Amino acid sequence: MALAILFHSSNTTCASPITECPSPFVPDLVFHSTNGQQNTDDAFCGCGCCLPCPQTNSFYKPGIIDRGFFITDILKGVSAGLALVLALSYVVLPDKLQHPSNLILFAAIATVLFSAAVAPSYGNPKRIQCAANGVTTATSYNNTLCTIQGAWLLFGAIATTAWLSIVIVNLHLHTVWNSNWLAKRAWLSHVVGWLIPAAFAAIAVVTKSIGWNNSNMCMATQDTSNALLFIPLGVIMVPATLLHIATFAHIIKVTLQAENSETVSHSTLSSGRAARISHRRHVMNAIRIQWRAAVLALIVSSSVLLYWAFYLVEGAKTDMSWMSTWQLCIFTGGTQEECGSRFATGYVPDFIFMMVTEGLVSTTGLWIFLLFFKQSLMMEWKEYVSGWVCCGGRRSRRKEEDQFYVI
Structure with a gap:
């Protein structure tokens, strides 16, 4: 939510210009250069002082927001790098381009794109958050880099959610x-x-619905964020989460139905009981092989869902009556x-x-790497390199019956 200070002051309502602006306010250069005829931004300036962009930072302990997002930026960078390592491994190594391994490959690629969207913000988030005047918040109309990052982030967020939901669906079906x-x-x-996330990103660019809200990154504007981001995420992830719960409910049910009769030869069992035992073994084998996908999902x-809940809860804070007392305090x-x-406490995120x-x-990228860059993958790397060194590039092949299951 973009927060505007209450004194929408103009030269007609300002009795006397403020000669010294208390922190976090800064002097309004346009106001002083035009002898009080104009403000840099009527929403955030008045009487010669402006609340600088990003305005939200002014309502917390000085510097704490920047330090917090600097840490999350580092996490995004690490996630992007590790997810890229995993994606390259899946591209190069044998059998990883087949279903269902390629689902993890595509999820890793989407995660790389999502996490790497923070790149334009590194070192100087304000070039993304703000317009050139340092006061007005960034939008598609005044900051091209903000538009690029916002579209990039929308595509990456929806694509990552979509591919991980596809992993959930595949796990359930199998x-x-x-x-x-x-x-x-x-x-x-x-x-x-890919296509659906690209469509939402394109809509955001065409309709100029990208801008800065609260974080150190641009995304869909407050008015369009539900339609362009949170509703698509909900439509994709909520059914997938329910399906994931159904999968684990089925696993628990099958496990509880385990009977000692498994040790009895199939010749002495009814066809129904034999089928149930066979299905239980299938479920247990699927979990043994695909537990990483289940944990990641x-x-x-x-x-x-927690990210979605944060914006639903915090975005609903629209009461600005506190601003006048905060300003008076300053x-x-x-x-x-x-x-x-x-x-400000209780009125800002x-x-x-x-x-x-x-x-x-x-x-996200860190979890993908930790779960799927396992010891067997490292062994495959060694076999792959050894194959090129000693055998002219011959690759070992996994048994055909395992190709569907191992991811």
Whole structure:
């Protein structure tokens, strides 16, 4: 939510210009250069002082927002790098381009794009958050780099969520129904995973619906964020999460139904009981092989839903009545930390909640790497390199019956 200070002052209502602006306010250069005829930005300036961009930072302890987002930026960079390592490994190593391994490959690629969207913000977030005058917040109309990052972030966020939801669907189909339905319809996965996210990003660019809201990155504006980001995320992730719960409910049910009769030869069992035992073994084998995908889906779906909840809860804080008392506190000698603690707390996004949600979504690539860059993958790298050195590039092949399952 973009926060505007209350005194929409103009030269006609300002009785006397302010000669010295108390921190966090800064002098309005346009006001002084035009002898009080104009403000740099009527929404954030008045009587010769402006609340600088990003305005939200002014309502917390000085510097704490920048330090918090600097940490999450580092996490995003690490996540992007590790996810890229995993993606390159899946591209190069044998059998990783086949279903379902390629689902993790595409999820890793989407995560790289999502995490790397922070790159334009590194070192100087204000070049993304603000217009050139240092006061007006960035939008598609005044900051091209903000538009680029916002479209990039929208595409990466929706694509990452889509591909991890596809992993959930595939896990459900294989574990519960022993079906390779999704493997036969790869085109559908690419439509959901790439084309739909690209369409939302394109709509945001064409309609100029990108700008800075609260974080150190540009995304969909406050008015359009539900339609362009949170509703698509919800439509994708909520059903996938419910499906994931159904998958684990089925696993628990099958496990509890385990009976000692498994040790009895199939010749003495009814066909129904034999089928149930066979299905249980299939489920247990699927979990043994695909537990990493299950854990990743659980972590990411929880992160996305918490991120969504943060913006639904914090974005609903639209009461600005506190601004006049906060401003009075500042102009009567109060410090930024003191006035923010007394008058802004509860009306601006909670710092801890904000950092937790940003931190969780910033570690997606890290989780993908930790779960899937396992010892067997390192061994495959050694075999791959050895094959090129000693055997002219011959690659070992996994047994055909395992190719569908191992990811």
